[in-house]
Amino acid sequence: MVSVSYTCPYCDAVVEIERDAYLADKSVTREPLAGYEYAATTDDDREDADGIQFVCIGDPESDDGCGRTFYLNFITYENGVERDDGPSLEDAPKFDFRP
Numbered sequence: 001m002v003s004v005s006y007t008c009p010y011c012d013a014v015v016e017i018e019r020d021a022y023l024a025d026k027s028v029t030r031e032p033l034a035g036y037e038y039a040a041t042t043d044d045d046r047e048d049a050d051g052i053q054f055v056c057i058g059d060p061e062s063d064d065g066c067g068r069t070f071y072l073n074f075i076t077y078e079n080g081v082e083r084d085d086g087p088s089l090e091d092a093p094k095f096d097f098r099p
Contacts, residue, residue, distance in 0.1 A: 011066040013058030
């Protein structure tokens, strides 16, 4: 097992989780991907899911997390071929109504 860090897409706090050394990470997103089954960070069989659902707690010593949910998505395969989950999130329209 190794300690792996991920950055919250909302507040940029860093969260860590112990995982197997073999990683098949695809992306970290604010919303779950359609058709994906997510495991909690505390599930023993989380590597068998399509991804992991995080709650941003940041570093407990600095209390910098925002408490929002975000998702780690694994690369998934269907019939031996990487599953196409639609267009890249970078290609999706962005609606930012903040001044």
